[in-house]
Amino acid sequence: MVHVASATHRSVRLDPDDIGLEHGYSPVRAYAQSKLGMVAHARWQAGNGALTARGSSASARE
Numbered sequence: 001m002v003h004v005a006s007a008t009h010r011s012v013r014l015d016p017d018d019i020g021l022e023h024g025y026s027p028v029r030a031y032a033q034s035k036l037g038m039v040a041h042a043r044w045q046a047g048n049g050a051l052t053a054r055g056s057s058a059s060a061r062e
Helices: 007-011 027-048
Strands: none
Touching: 007 027
16 A cells, blocks of 8 residues: 655644634645645554554655
């Protein structure tokens, strides 16, 4: 599994109170937030051994 993100994820913070961007939507913010989610998920997979238990390896790099 390969996650591809861009440096755009660095330009946004995830707001748990507005996860759907109902207050202040912009296409750029939506894109950046989706990339931030992908990076967070990849780091979670690499950090907790989610894939190594199945015989795969995982790493997260910037």
